Amino acid sequence: MKTTDLINTSYTLGFHKPEVYQYKSPKGLSEKTVETISGMKGEPDWMREIRLKSLSYFRDKKMPSWGADLSGINFDDIYYYIRPVKDRASRWSEIPEEIKDTYDRIGIPEAEKKFLMGVSAQYESEVVYKSINSMLTKKGVIFSDMDSGLREYPDMIRQYFGHIISPTDNKFASLNTSVWSGGSFVYVPKGVRVELPLQAYFRINAANMGQFERTLIIADEGSFVHYVEGCSAPVYSTDSLHSAVVEIIVKKGARVRYTTIQNWSKNVYNLVTKRARVEEEGIMEWVDGNIGSKVTMKYPSVYLVGRKARGEVLSVAYAGAGQHQDAGGKAVHLASETSSQIISKSISGGGGRTSYRGLVEVAQHARGVKSRVVCDALILDGDSRSDTYPTMNIKGPSPTLEHEATVSKIGDEQMFYLTSRGIAEHDARAMIVNGFIEPIVKELPLEYAVELNRLLSLEMEGSVG
């Protein structure tokens, strides 16, 4: 367990703390590991059975033959479950000092005071801190960790768990369903609008850790919620695995916005399945920022099942040295008059690689469908790479489809223009990059926009010039 500064000197969240745990499973995956996780959580039988079945799906399924290189993952060398504390706290003061200090350094307690309606902090496998504004509780909003959710609202969870993303969907969804722990359960009642974001923060501290949080968000008719997640991990010389599943149900006329600022250290494989089912006139918006990780494969999806449902995926990715960001989005139009928009902006520098991978599908009976896909790549130097893999699968009658893709380099003319104004070369480059992602950054709450710009500038200092 040695930190290394070789990977990236500009990553400020790469510190690690001594390991704190109540229980740590042995390395590797077995029925016994799965049984132990389920047993320690005191789960109902049906959940234990889903877990065990999913384990067999995981074993049967092949690794994806497309996408990023995953050959570095050794499933036998991973800790699948680490319980850091005995009980979840609702006050920061109740959390062990080492863990609390981590969140202080990331700035979560401060952010909570200023602009959040609820906070969840997951450390290793479990949520160690959870709070929700009491006004929201009064309105019937549920914001809890998934394990507590399962204990307190078993019927609601059983109704939806694994229904949006089946345990057989892909190898990593199988894995997650088998060993999931932590994550959030959110329910927003009819007509309730949660005006400030709910935030979850995921931290991996141990080396060779596997984090498998599971999130389920249900927005009832006419409601609104904005859920924000952030993540980071120490820099280790060995790899960790983060494989989450996020299922979202947007009911009639509801709107959910899900924002991710992914800043894992560059030794984390980030393989996440995210999908939303959107009913009539509902709106789902994924805002996805991928800055960190060694490899990310993530394509947030919208399944538009009700008339006039709308889905948006806005994604921005930065790949520096040793990174491959394989990201994009999927829009599946299963009803008439549905519309979607996928906007992807990727930047590669220092030998990094970005890929856009997207799917637009229109079912045979879906009429009056509109979809727009824009993927723009900015390549900062000759060693870096960007690829685009768009797929369209159109069965429905004459949908309105737009697809634009651009690949650009920072132009000499733009650099000359800005430097002729006295702006130093490095700053000019950062301005151009920030300008490039501005259409997505402006969708973020101000604090996150500032954070994203700051992270990108830090990354570019590490990789450019």
Add this chain to the structure above:
Amino acid sequence: MKNESLIIKNLHASFEGKEILRGLDLTVKPGEVHTVMGPNGSGKSTLSSVIMGSPLYDISHSSRIMLGKKNLNGISPDDRAKLGIFLAFQSPVAVPGVSVLSVLRSAYSAIHGATKKIVQHNPVLSGRMVTPSVSFKDFLGIVKHEAKNIGLDESLFTRAIHDGFSGGERKKVEMLTALVLAPKIAVFDEIDTGLDVDALRAVSDGISAMKKGDTGIIVITHYLRILKYVKPDAVHIMVKGKIVQSGSYILAKKIEEKGYGSFI
């Protein structure tokens, strides 16, 4: 602070092996307006880029571009800007997602930052040197004031610079930048092209104001009309990378009537 002269001597510059400037001499003193005219392809825009330090051109060793006693050879565009050189581009490039105001602000703080002492006419501390740098509020005040003078709509401030701007808007933003940055030497590359009469007058007023502020100015143009508003101290005819004749306003008039035929 007294402004310095721009002194260009025996300037040879080439682009991808092709010589474009072939021994050009030009001296611009503080508060002077020099007009450079010449047929297409004579190297006028190259001259402006080379003064600003564009890395695309190779400059011969014997060439001299001096600001006062400082030799600018080998100095990067951003450092030239900090020394007080400014170029208003003929066709400025768009920088998507970067607002006019953020370019102006970054430029202003890079150039004037913490180094420039501002004389503030505070009614209480009248005429004293007050702050070492400018607050954003004061900076915005300067930008708004100058924008108003040249009739530039404030709604452009927050738009991405030159992105989808009309020809006139581009020229005005370049003019605004010049006024806000208050350089020692300003080169205007065809600032008058494509402007209507009102915009032309506004831009000309801007140049006149800078002249009064002791900025040395080069106006590159094809047309006489801007010179009706900005009286030049000298008019130079540039052909094939050299100044072939210098004179007064009358020379420019002659060119407009008879063309460059007698110089080629």
